[in-house]
Amino acid sequence: MMCRMDVPETVRRMDLNLLLPLNALLEHRHVTRAAEAAGTGQPAMSASLARLRRLFGDPLLVRNGRVHELTPLAQALVEPVHAALASIGQLLATTPHFDPGTDERTFTVVASDYVTLILLRPLLERLYNDAPRVAVNVIPVDPAAQVELERAQVDLVIMPDALASPALSRFPHLELFTDRYVAAVWNQHREVGETLDRDQLTKLRYVRYNATSGGPAFIDVQLAELGIQPNVALSTLSFTLVPWLLPGTSLLAFVHERLVTSTPVRRELRVLEPPVPLRPVVETMYWHPVFHNDPAHHWLRECVLTLAANL
Numbered sequence: 013m014m015c016r017m018d019v020p021e022t023v024r025r026m027d028l029n030l031l032l033p034l035n036a037l038l039e040h041r042h043v044t045r046a047a048e049a050a051g052t053g054q055p056a057m058s059a060s061l062a063r064l065r066r067l068f069g070d071p072l073l074v075r076n077g078r079v080h081e082l083t084p085l086a087q088a089l090v091e092p093v094h095a096a097l098a099s100i101g102q103l104l105a106t107t108p109h110f111d112p113g114t115d116e117r118t119f120t121v122v123a124s125d126y127v128t129l130i131l132l133r134p135l136l137e138r139l140y141n142d143a144p145r146v147a148v149n150v151i152p153v154d155p156a157a158q159v160e161l162e163r164a165q166v167d168l169v170i171m172p173d174a175l176a177s178p179a180l181s182r183f184p185h186l187e188l189f190t191d192r193y194v195a196a197v198w199n200q201h202r203e204v205g206e207t208l209d210r211d212q213l214t215k216l217r218y219v220r221y222n223a224t225s226g227g228p229a230f231i232d233v234q235l236a237e238l239g240i241q242p243n244v245a246l247s248t249l250s251f252t253l254v255p256w257l258l259p260g261t262s263l264l265a266f267v268h269e270r271l272v273t274s275t276p277v278r279r280e281l282r283v284l285e286p287p288v289p290l291r292p293v294v295e296t297m298y299w300h301p302v303f304h305n306d307p308a309h310h311w312l313r314e315c316v317l318t319l320a321a322n323l
Contacts, residue, residue: 030067033060035093041073041080091162098164098302110307112143117308120149122157122169126251127295130270131170131188134319153223164300167309168316172230173296185298186313188320191268192292193231195284198259208287210240212264217245219254219265231266234290255281268293270323295320 036046036057047057065071072086082090110117123132128150139146153171158180160166169180170188197204203216213235220242221229228236235242245263248254254265255272259280272283297316303309 094163116145118147119167169298173294183298188295190292191270193266193290194269196281199282210287216264218242220244220247222247
């Protein structure tokens, strides 16, 4: 027996065609720019704004000098509107089943270059064999990642759980795999033997990874907690580039063990145990609840979990 859902009177009164103009107005805070973004004319957007003002009993946009600002009510509408549009998009994309061999789908995954190399590259091999019409769009971890996930604009975010914000941790998530940090130098480094001591961590020339998220890398967070201030000689935005920077130099770096093991320059490196206790990296997969029961998304998550278990 089909359950009956009572539609609230406020929903009955609203023209759902106003959702897109409302979203454009909230994002651009300008009638002309909102019209351009929505692909409509300025008179039509002005008419939509007038209807929305009557619907909510609020001006929504108010002029402040030469710019427009959102009213408190309009500010409160931003995230619910994003969520509503994401839900509608997911509703239209959902099918009762997913056949990876024939169905077409593009997934957007937020991940570092390290995760892309270690985990997602094997995923591409599986897609080539089992899902030829499925594509993956990988974008870097940055400050916008959490907002994009909250708006269901990305399918997965893969990042260390230690760096996840409390808000991100409230989303459905699963641990994928664990890695640990090891120290690495050129195998002909004149100042480093078979072991490292703590004092060398502040004296040797250090390679720092500058996280695209805007905050410090997890390794640098730990070094700071230990009261260690490295002698930074080089900074890079790429995890995977770090091992390649060491041969022929006096540089020291902390790298993920899986990464340094798989790199072609491994034979030119001396890999050492850290002289201080370091917590491992726990790479974790996060997704929006709106995708939880989508067959295609479930298939993707299972693929990623299986590959992570086989690392």
